[in-house]
Amino acid sequence: MGLSIYVAYKGFDFSADFSGASGYSYNQEWETRIPFQNGGALNEIFLDRWHRADPFDPDSEWIPGKYPALRYNNSGHSNYNKNSTFWLHNVTYLRARTLELGYSLPESLLTKLNLERARFYVNGYNLFSFDNLKDFGIDPEISDTNGLQYPQNKFVNVGVNISI
Incomplete structure (x- = not known):
């Protein structure tokens, strides 16, 4: 599943992109069991x-x-180490893939600065997820049953976009 949001008001803009899944199984094995x-x-x-x-x-x-x-x-x-449904979990999650908050300078200020456009922003990727696997310390998009896969990287960027 996915959800995208974009909102803008008086020079501010906010965008968000979420993805998620439900109804698939994760079987705890090896290091997680x-x-x-x-x-x-x-x-x-x-x-x-x-x-x-x-x-x-x-x-x-x-x-x-x-x-x-x-x-x-x-x-x-x-x-x-005996396999049973006790170790089987129905995975459900919703992850914030991208969140971005920006501010564009108003036209009156751009004219004074002799700029065509100026936008300041901060964005983040994979900042958080709502899932039912947090107790096990594993990522909900894990592909290995041993739980040794690295979780998705989290990034935060701060930037300026200027057009002359």
């Missing part, structure tokens, strides 16, 4: 997991969490 994958750090989402009140007492009560308990034994068995 398996704690300590490849000897890495624990994904922050696993702080909300089932765990014992006292990690040194196997008979202590279970504290509930959103994610399964982190268990692993020497034979390679784990309880979090």
Whole structure:
């Protein structure tokens, strides 16, 4: 989906371009699902997991969490690497692709400065998105299930456009 907006009033102008999508699936795998994958750090989402009140007492009560308990034994068995719909997410997002705010000098001032046109502006690209994947720290337009893809770059530009 997409949405473009352009508004101008008394020398000021504002334009915005949004894009988004919904109804496609993202399946958490590898680094986004398996704690300590490849000897890495624990994904922050696993702080909300089932765990014992006292990690040194196997008979202590279970504290509930959103994610399964982190268990692993020497034979390679784990309880979090089995695929299921629990790890599947319907992705929905709306991203601000381009936002621009500008000001054009009025004709009376342009004549005094001997200019045909003068416009000052600030614009930004990929500044923010509204999405349901922020908890996982990944970009909604990700193409890899491991979550290791770099997010889109954010840019802010300030400029002047002068015509003599």
